[in-house]
Amino acid sequence: MNLRIAGAALLLCVSAGLQAADKPLLQQGKKTLFQRVLTTPNCQLGADPGGSGEIQPAFSRFYVYERAQAGNAEWLRVGPDSYGKTIGWLPAACTVDWKMQLTLAFTNPANRDRLLFFKERKALEDIIDAPDPVSHIAPLRARLKQGQTAPGVLAQEPEFFVDLQKQFYLLPVLSGEEVMSEEGFRMRLLNVASVSKAEGLDAPGGSAAPGGNTPSNISSQLKEFSAAVVFVIDSTISMDPYIERTREAINKVYEQVAREKLGNQVKFGLVAFRSNTQAVPGLEYVSKMYADPNTVQDRADFMAKVADLRQARVSSSSFDEDAYSGVMHAIDQVDWSQFGARYVVLISDAGAIDGDNQLSGTGLNAEQVRIEASNPGVAIYTLHLKTAAGLKNHGRAEAQYQALSTYPGTNTSLYYPVNAGDVDAFGRKVDALASAITSQVKAAYMGEEAIGSALNARAEPAAASSEEQKMLDDAALIGHAMQLAYLGQKTGTQAPPVFQAWISDRDLIKQNLPTTDVRVLLTKSQLSDLSDVLKQILDAANQGLISPSEMFERLRSVAATMGADPNQLKQSDSTRLAELGMLGEYLEDLPYQSEVLNLDEDTWKSWDGLAQERFIRTLSTKLRHYQRYNADVDRWVALARDSDARDNVYPVPLEMMP
Template sequence: MTPRTLLLSLTAALPMAFAATPAMSDARPLLQEGKQTLYQRVLTTPGCRLAEHSGGTGGEVQPAFSRFYVYQRSEQNGERWLEVGPDSYGSASGWLPESCTVDWKMQLTLSFTNPANRDRLMFFGERDGLMTVFDDFEPSSQVAPLRAQLRRDGSAPGIVAQEPEYFVDLQEQFYLLPILEGEEIMTEAGFMTRLLRVASVSEAEQGEAPQAPDDVAAQLREFNAGVVFVIDSTISMGPYIERTREAVERIYQRIEAQDLADQVSFGLVSYRDSVDAAPGIDYVTRMYADPGDVEDGSDFITRVADLHEAPAPTVGWEEDAYAGMMQAIDEVEWSNFGARYVVLITDASAIEGDSERSSTGLDADQIRLEAARQGIAVYTLHLKTPGGEQRGDHAVAESQYRNLSTFSGTGTSLYYPVATGDVALFGQRVDALAAAITDQVRSAYLGEEAIGSALHAEEEPEDASQQRMMDDLDMIGHAMRLAYLGQATGSQAPPVFEAWISDRDLIAQHVPTTEVRVLLTKGQLSDLSDVVSNILDAANAGLISPSDMFERLRSVAAAMGADPNQVQQSEAQRLGELGLMGEYLDDLPYQSEVLNLDEETWLSWDGLQQERFIRRLATKLRHYRRYNEDVDRWVSLAEGADPRDDVYPVPLEMMP
């Protein structure tokens, strides 16, 4: 059972999304100062008691960082009190002393990145302690003694806590790291870094203790891997299909010889293009082998025996690679595997999400995020064949697949081109990948300390590109092991109440330590989808008559109840000033392409620039719909709260 974690984010109070039913109270929480829709909200600090009335004594102690909306404020005997409730729908439940609460204003929270390629994040008790590190041109001189003392004594001066040794996966164990305040600085080493004051509390379920370190070796004996090849099987891919089959057959022989049949499983998905556009190609995607069902090497070979190149040509050179990826991501039960890999093999770029031939409506950004949600590392072997070069396809494909193959845990792009589409070189890459993954699992099974130590037992790679691939796989394998051990041992975020951290590694200051998420309620996500849809409609119309776009949006804003004075301003203005977007987006610390777009800029763009803007916005809209349907990841932040105040942690990059 996953430990219950009470880490609540200091985010903005969320607006009412639905009208109250007649049976509910008409009471609503107090609004934040200067806001029309954002309610006041607080979190409790340890020991806070919920009293029956203002100034009351006794009452039940609330879990630290419980979320409450503020309905009234009063003062009793010189002490300020708050009437609070668990949601924004009229269910006030008692009174809290203001002194034991913290205002909840910013709608941002942090999650840890996988620490495979960086040191564990340290929580500093004071800002000055963190600044001492960044004011040093050689920060290692400040950091090394602290880490040495932490390893030796378990504590160090000025350090409140450390990030867990093993990765805490937000998808597996929901937690939030609240931001109390933050600032951006330039370090002495020349990097832009954010200093963040954060707060957190984690609490395991009663009677449930974290697994003892002595059990780690035993846990690693259960570590396994699932590998799914996603192969372009259009008419030009015959030799590569056969060589992939051969590679998997070889590696299965090796797996069975090493008695690892239960530890490594392979699957295969084939993809082509739109059947409507080219009926003779038979299918868009097909799962030939699910790694969860494959029994052994001979079973795999039997299942993929019918895989051949398409009997007819497709419409264009680009194919529906994203459809093949999504079948592998959605239809494999990835939770059965500790290490999770997809290997995309193609000689062509992917059909973009806004094309009529796209069966997913998604682009590389969205596929990458979907893979990350499952903890999947995506490797791309891009065959740079003469056919692709003649059609000018290589640059497009490389851009797509570098993005798609960026592993969110480390920021590493697992994209590997194969020059001229050389079949022999391709075979070496596939053999090396399959063997390295198998050796990683074997290394963990045997208890070897370095997850990739067995990788170098084979012959050295013949070229620098293959060496890079092996080094990357070494690091990704380590990240997979950290994630697996984090889940297996019940790793939790540190029980810190307040501290200072950096969003970049203290020494390798280009490496991020955290990722930003925005919490949205169902109502907010619905409103956001409606607004983006309206902007898309106006933008599409604007392609025909560019000067009409902002006029149409002013009409939409008026119909949606925006401030009339704001809407009727005749000067060129940003989309964000039209009153279309919710106030919960106002204070997000990022540069929004949509909110910052003004009429003058739109009119200055050529048709291609406008189409790219529309395409990016359309793919985000399709992703919002996926979030809405992802019922397992909507989270309640307060016991007894109305489900309409449940939230979804949306990656910052998916905001408009």
């Protein structure tokens, strides 16, 4: 009898264990978020609690299915995904809880100092609170430059840019807090973790250049540095003079390229754009590739390919043209991987058709197109022709193109207006820009350390106006950023070999410049759920344009069908969207202010029609961007070996969250 009872108890215990293993443990206070941990170096995965086992790669992500005590220590039963598969036990002491599935991406360090990783939070706080942070930072950087350790500093950011789009790395955020610096900037103190392979890493700097980043090594790497410049030009009525002047500028630069034997280093391309052909069939095309820089052989070949380019014979249905379709044509259809420096030069006398307009060929707005351009590392210049005909359009177009042409991480806008659409002034800008890019490639090819040293080699400095000089200075900065990205890729630069440290999300001296961008790592199901919910909110918002009170009534009904807590659906005008229980818990603790989550009924009713329409437009463009993420098979990442593909994640920029 006792044996039967014991056997039944054992069976019950095993059954309960299997049932518990069906799903990971939930985070405290959460209903849908599972417990996750990251492994530290030398963490061993064993078959049983308390036993030794196989060392796991640092920063492997595991889901926690069970917690147990063995030998006065806590152990975790873990699996690579959230779908019931467990593979062994880890000592809790060699793991770190990862509550928010966030990671950081370094911005390009071309316009700022390299990010420092501090051992203690207080050391970082003392610098931020100091009236003169330079006096604290300078001695630390001096020691690091000499290859010595600096007090309190664990590592520094690599010298060259590590592009998350090309080499995914995990720099997870463990915790963070927003503070106000002595200089009046809002900054985040972030507790982060970072591990990368140690081979070829310079201590304490953490720059991963095999064999060391000596000048001779850098010069040899830059021998293969090349540039592609794709002009994206408005080819609607009134554009013929600018089309012709662009051809002339490229022709002149090709002469320079030939003289300096840079034919393999500098390539040009051209895309033309108009507007929606369903609205006006006579426009012939929305966008068209006339010359792909990968296939253009030389000057004669380029000129032959663009010889037929002429302005349209009919007018578009609106003054704005589909500039974003032209830019995205260049981004998507050119193989940018063949080039180190990557430029799009947009030329238009009109504003761009926004993504929510039925005439739009992309469904994207300026911010989304800029993000898409950052994936292959393309800088977008805009030469905006402020002609008299577009006077009422200038302000709106300038705002669009300022946003479109801001180069990530540098706070540099590559937007340049051409007042009154002056063809001569336009020509000088095109000449200067094309020549500057060519000179930068020459400087790199010749092994010159200062990328801007040859910038004005072909022009008298006094001849450049202040506007043109700014354009040349900006070109030098962006060219330097392109080199850092290129060298980072060529040398296999990795994130620093640090485990846990404190950083600032802004440069400690130039506090207006970000050092990192935040990425939210969403699974397929999370992205799908987010898209579905945004569609519901969008439908309700469109209904709310007719009847403002209708929006939240409809959302409460939707929330109820989704199984939301009835207590959350109280009929209160102050209830925020976040409190309706429709959006995932993973959004609740993100370190940002969300217009969508914070929206309540009182605020919605207080907005005028224009504010409500702006909210709807923003939501619409983000929704269309999620569709692009879902289809972007190259950038879905597995965070654990042998994990279910459904737990692969996509690094969504924080600004693209609702």
